[in-house]
Amino acid sequence: MGRLIIESKAACKGKEAMIGRDEIFQYVRKKYNVAEDYPLPTAPTFPVMRHQDTRKWFAIIMDVPKDKLGLTGQQRVDVINVKLSDPLLVDLVTRQDGYFKGYHFNRGNWISILLDGTVPFEDICRWIDESLQMD
Numbered sequence: 001m002g003r004l005i006i007e008s009k010a011a012c013k014g015k016e017a018m019i020g021r022d023e024i025f026q027y028v029r030k031k032y033n034v035a036e037d038y039p040l041p042t043a044p045t046f047p048v049m050r051h052q053d054t055r056k057w058f059a060i061i062m063d064v065p066k067d068k069l070g071l072t073g074q075q076r077v078d079v080i081n082v083k084l085s086d087p088l089l090v091d092l093v094t095r096q097d098g099y100f101k102g103y104h105f106n107r108g109n110w111i112s113i114l115l116d117g118t119v120p121f122e123d124i125c126r127w128i129d130e131s132l133q134m135d
Contacts, residue, residue, distance in 0.1 A: 019115040019124065021047065021061055024080065027125055028059070032132060036061075051132070058083060058131040061115070062103065069100050069112065078115040080124065081105060082131035109134075 028034050028049050036047035049059040060081045066073040079100070084090050087108045093099050094111055098118030102110025113119050113127065 018117050019078075019119075019121050021078065021115075023121060024059075024061065024115075024124070024128070028128065031129075049128075058134065059128055062112075064103055064112075068103060069114075079103060079112040080115060080128075081110050081112050082127045083109050083134045084111060084127070084130060085109070085134055 025036050025047070028036070032052075034049055034052060036049050038044055038046065039048055040046050043062070046060055046062045048057050050057050061078060062081065063076040063078050066075055066077055069077075069079070071077075081102050081104075084093065090101070090109060090111055094101055096119075098114040098116070100112040100114075103112040111127070113124055115124075
């Protein structure tokens, strides 16, 4: 699965429109019947998406300062963190524009994806699908 996304990303030029949180929420609700929740009292604007049975997280959306991702500037940008199946895949994916090692996560299988249009929505959906399948 990762190879297809890497190839499709390489074929893309420029940015798509910014991806809104609502688009992601709608995708997850429609495909998996999972609604976001806000379990973090210290970060009440960070929605989490969880497995219905185990309640384990498969995605979280956060707004973080650009410089925390190694980008220039202090503006806050939305990212989605998802979990991948293989640390080697994480290394390959995070070499592409718009992908980063999981911000604020210690585990090696999490990645952060910019929601500014650098990464196509279809690719983000595929990574959400993979993350949900990890349990």
